[in-house]
Amino acid sequence: MADLKLNRQFDPQYGEMVEVTPLVRRVVAPNESPFTFKGTGTYVIGRGTVAVIDPGPLDMAHVRAILDGLAGETISHILITHTHSDHSPAAAPLKDATGAPTYGHGPHGSGHPAPEGAKMDEGGDMAFVPDHAIRDGDVIEGNGWTVECVFTPGHTSNHMCFGLREEKALFTGDHVMGWSTAVIAPPDGDMAHYMASLRKLLERDDEVYYPTHGSPVTKPHSLVRGYIAHRKAREDQILKRLEAGDRRITDMVPLMYAQTDKRLHPAAARSVFAHMKQLAEEGRVQTHGTPSISGEYWLD
Helix, strand or coil: CCCCCCCCCCCCCCCCCEEEECCEEEEECCCCECCCECCCEEEEECCCEEEEECCCCCCHHHHHHHHHHCCCCEEEEEECCCCECCCCCCHHHHHHHHCCCEEECCCCCCCCCCCCCCCCCCCECCCCCCCEECCCCCEEECCCCEEEEEECCCCCCCCEEEEEHHHCEEEEECCCCCCCCCCCCCCCCCHHHHHHHHHHHHCCCCCEEEECCCCCECCHHHHHHHHHHHHHHHHHHHHHHHHCCCCCHHHHHHHHCCCCCHHHHHHHHHHHHHHHHHHHHCCCCEECCCCCCCCCEECC
């Protein structure tokens, strides 16, 4: 596998509004897990009249921490990177408390709906509908700050990053994280879209990334190139397992992810499926009918 340099050093002060830069603050929710790392980092842009990015899970103590940390200030925008249950559900009570409108690409699955009869991923926040639907290149202006919307589908079909022009900073949600790779889980996740979204970031001049989980990324282009190399290496692994005679994803995952926490193996299987689906769609592997996570695969 490609050498992917990750940073797992992060010691959050739960419930406290912490200054990251003069224009950026963060408060972390206490929802630590194998998927959320040390918890959801809710970011605040601006002073006085501010935008909140990813209010987090439906945890009223966390919502209260956001409101207490911004006492005397006004929330004018609530920005959502994507609609997983650790990112967007707290937007509703935060909006109720402040009247601030929400901004996002759309409801869960809106960018790449599941085929008829397919089940969308269970971690989706199906209740969220943005007050304002945003698209790639849209610009949102506030009091002393300017945010560019950067559409990055792949982890989810409605994933949006937010670029803070004043600091050449990009809030990357789960698209690029310094502590781990992102899980790509069809039908809402799409590996081909994800790889294209990674390459898109290499065309930008951002100097720092703020993922929703973990520490800031201070060498963003280097990490994105590492992400791309890692995915290409994972694809090569899959092809080698097929060459060795494995035909099912469940046979491949224990070997491919031998050093990974077994609690993450189901998520790993979904990520392998995302690769396999792309390979099948490109005609590089064969399967019976529509690709599925339980299907059989082989090389010509």
